[in-house]
Amino acid sequence: MNLSDRVILIVDDVSENIQVASNVLKPLGSALSFAKSGKEALRIIKNQKPSLVLLDVTMPEMDGYEVCKILKDDILYSDIPVIFVTARNNIDDLVKGFNCGGIDYITKPFHKRELFIRVKTHLQNFVIQERIKEQLDYLLQEHKRLKLFNSQQSKMASVGEMLASISHQWKQPLSAISMSTADTKIKELLKDTPDEAVINNLETIEKQIEFMISTMHNFKNFFKPDKEKTKFSLMQSSYELINLFSKNFIENNIVINLHSKNERDIEVFGYENMYKQALINIIANAADAIIENSSDNKDIYVECDSDGEYGIVTITNYAGQIPEENIDKIFDQFFTTKGDRGSGIGLSMTKQIIEDLDSGKVTAENIEDGVVFTIKLPLK
Numbered sequence: 555m556n557l558s559d560r561v562i563l564i565v566d567d568v569s570e571n572i573q574v575a576s577n578v579l580k581p582l583g584s585a586l587s588f589a590k591s592g593k594e595a596l597r598i599i600k601n602q603k604p605s606l607v608l609l610d611v612t613m614p615e616m617d618g619y620e621v622c623k624i625l626k627d628d629i630l631y632s633d634i635p636v637i638f639v640t641a642r643n644n645i646d647d648l649v650k651g652f653n654c655g656g657i658d659y660i661t662k663p664f665h666k667r668e669l670f671i672r673v674k675t676h677l678q679n680f681v682i683q684e685r686i687k688e689q690l691d692y693l694l695q696e697h698k699r700l701k702l703f704n705s706q707q708s709k710m711a712s713v714g715e716m717l718a719s720i721s722h723q724w725k726q727p728l729s730a731i732s733m734s735t736a737d738t739k740i741k742e743l744l745k746d747t748p749d750e751a752v753i754n755n756l757e758t759i760e761k762q763i764e765f766m767i768s769t770m771h772n773f774k775n776f777f778k779p780d781k782e783k784t785k786f787s788l789m790q791s792s793y794e795l796i797n798l799f800s801k802n803f804i805e806n807n808i809v810i811n812l813h814s815k816n817e818r819d820i821e822v823f824g825y826e827n828m829y830k831q832a833l834i835n836i837i838a839n840a841a842d843a844i845i846e847n848s849s850d851n852k853d854i855y856v857e858c859d860s861d862g863e864y865g866i867v868t869i870t871n872y873a874g875q876i877p878e879e880n881i882d883k884i885f886d887q888f889f890t891t892k893g894d895r896g897s898g899i900g901l902s903m904t905k906q907i908i909e910d911l912d913s914g915k916v917t918a919e920n921i922e923d924g925v926v927f928t929i930k931l932p933l934k
Contacts, residue, residue, distance in 0.1 A: 592616030611640035626655035679736035822865035822931040849873035864930035872924035
């Protein structure tokens, strides 16, 4: 994650401490600013809002606790993560720091490696939280704007309803996952011998969060008249999506098999992230069918092919057929056979992504003992 456009404010009344912290944090590539008092820090923050504050507790006139409380009481600056740095290490001081709104605590004399890891992790987490908020705000604004459209634009308004629903569903879990991952990563990295498997798992979680945020970001393109499509490989894109979410299915012993017919690399013309969103919706639907029907065959088969005009992706499972009376309704908005457990949004959104946005086609048909979904995207 690029942190070069971020600003870290170091606040300490001792110049030597500022110099040491600056040397430790310089490899992050972020801009560093400095203050030798609480009042000076507040002035700097109002002129250039930092992405993180490294705050000394014991300072003349205004201590770090008071500075932090002022920041947290101001809606413009309350989201800035504050890490306290102090020689105090008793439990009362720790509790007071967290009650004031601090996100972490480092005791003096600090270990350089610990300082670097804590600041980097909390800074990365702040960037993720900021991106979540930006995308959520944008989607909510789009939703409000779309609700003003007249009846001839009801189709776009329905997409706005779905985007608002998604943003509400994603905000809290994404934030919680991000915070928990950051905390766990710090604890693991500070060990003398960090567990590489744990670190790898945490990095996988971070990648999933990045993917979800990226998906929210790319939905903006749905409303822009100057949308730009690109060429992308069906196999590579499908592999990246499946690899990212494969662990989500392992717990239920579901295996996703991906291959290309005739071992060809097929390139299509469209919106790659939108395709990934459509693909995961169909795979998740197939996985739900396998689990709900307690199917003995837990394989999902994803095959890429081409007919000369379209790139074709088929997603096949053998967890039983869709009732004939429902087969023509499964892409309808809010239609679901899952009762209270389903919203009917996933497959409906898939149809809108593929057909309305990517000028493709998506269908579903029963086969013996199962169902095959077919996505077609134009080759050019």
